[in-house]
Amino acid sequence: MKRLVCALLIFAGIGVPASRVEAAVLDQVKTKGFLQCGVSQGIPGFSAPDDKGNWTGLDVDLCRAIAAAIFNDPTKVKFSPLSAKDRFTALQSGEIDVLSRNTTWTLSRDTSLGLNFTGVIYYDGQGFMVRQDKKVNSALELSSASVCTQTGTTTELNVADFFRSRKMKYEIIAFATADETVKAYDSGRCDVFTTDVSQLNAEKLKLAKPADHIILPEIISKEPLGPVVRQGDEQWFDIVKWTLYAMINAEEMGVTSKNVAEMTKSPNPEIKRLLGTEGKFGEALGLPNDWAVRIVKHIGNYGEIFDRNVGAGSKLGIDRGLNRLWSKGGLQYAPPIR
């Protein structure tokens, strides 16, 4: 009988409505002393462990920048590698504080998952990769092809739209992880491998003979990739959003990781506001006033992280393209700090 009473009490505990007044994410992060960041299981250039086991990449640097802003220490991040399929559940359940895993911003994800996208770190689009010996020059010649992709992505839906609207026959084989997809494509199970162009460039490096494959010129979709947070904590939403904006603004103003110390003495009022020598913009976010200095000093500005991870300074060598600053003909634009 005693045991039964015990069991009932335990069940009653589960049944108590979970209170909505949860501690703010910023306070939770400060208390536990590190940021828990959801990343991919390994996409070179975006989030992948290097040969020493350190996570590197564009998405990883965003998390390190948030940690730098909070703790003045970019190493206070723990990474959770997630498959495309599991990423939202991990964020919804509170297992991670921020999801930075080349995730496309769409209306349904923004509305029905209880999540918010904070901005766009990389403007991408979906493309196709084929073997050179198939002698295909355009995606429009792909009729009757077998297409490999990853399940749980917008890619899976875009490719269906593309072939359906052109009345082209195709067969899709969707795998749970990126590695399985690439392996199946490499073994010849599929004629075509499709995903975001940035990722095609990254996965190409994993193929047995990268030079035998080409990426077709067509871009069939808009894939704005950005970090995601849970709804209901506006302060945390603002911190993640402005971390990215600070890096974009820094590039626009010419503040880099190398010159940031001198720049704090700059008479330019815009730079003074960014670097916290004028005004109390950091405090408004719940961070110290030198938050942007910490970000740029440890991580760099947007141009630096792009170049280092995916751009000319990396193995991928992707052109800036749409990701140039707005002032240079691209789409990267951050609201002003004032």
Add this chain to the structure above:
Amino acid sequence: MSEIADAGRRKGRSLLDNPRLRAILVQSLLLIAIASLAWMLIGNVRTNLASRNIASGFGFFDVTAGFAISQTLIPYEESSTYGRAFVVGLLNTLLVSAIGIVLATVLGFAVGVARLSSNMLLSRLAGAYVEILRNLPLLFQILFWYLAVLGTLPGPRQSLSLAGEIFLNNRGVFVPKPLFAAGSGAVALAVVAGSALAIILAIWARRRRLATGKIIATGWITLALVLVPPAVTFVIMGAPLSFERPELKGFNFDGGLRVVPEFLALLFALVTYTAAYIAEIVRAGILAIPRGQTEAAYSLGLRRGLTLRLVVVPQAMRVIVPPLTSQYLNLIKNSSLAAAIGYPDFFYVFAGTTLNQTGQAIEIIAITMAVYLAISLVTSALMNWYNRRLALRER
């Protein structure tokens, strides 16, 4: 004095003194407690989902799915609903499970009997089969069949072909598809009629054997009954059957019937893996029959094959069927490993893609649990019914 007091007490507490009534009372209280607890949990989940702005409910079943599925037994397009995708996935799971169970049983019985063979080579081979297959992880075996065996087949242009009709390549197996013209209904009818006659003959022969002890050789007559009427009808109706041949068009073969490599890899892995366990169950079942039974059969003049078929196996089945049921259930549940190689089974289509596109984890996981539970319970109900039929009847 004390008698009166006892009587009074008995009268006052008569309701609770009745153990039957008391048991019902306690159990219904417990049931009410569990039901209200479940109700509370569901309400709690709903409020919490709503306050977190996460969509809930079952409305998504009518929403356009938008994704394609590589193997569909019923018509399905990208513009079909999630509800239809659910059925497509379910049928794919049932297909691989049903074929898998039949083949695993056949292979398992063969290996199990072979392991007991007096032929050293045969029994050692069967032993090695069981030990190797049973001791490697199933996921590994699925990937082995998919990547190492089927993945190394040539591309569509260099297909291996059998008589120019059947093609084998890394996109699957392509066979000619039968097209039934008018008049094939009559042939089908002839098949049914012939088979029905053969069954009636078998029943009659058995009754007669039981009544008189005379064995009637029905083999050839049965074969004729099954084959001759359809063949004659086929010729009379003017051969109402043609074949659509698979042809290389663009990247792939077009037309014909196709079996995708994901299905084959999953089926091979499930069959060979489960058969190893079934072989052990069969061997145990046969060894459980006392040696005296076999000796008695031999001394009655039965040959080895007949002894096995008429004396040993029917008794061994009583030992074999209960653990066999759980192997069947394992095979059905293991089929959900399909996700690793992209075979669109129920788990992959519904608890994978659909879950991801709709984001409604709680509803979809609950439905998935209910579906697997239902499949398993039906299977085990069928096997229990079969087991009761086999059970020793005491007379």
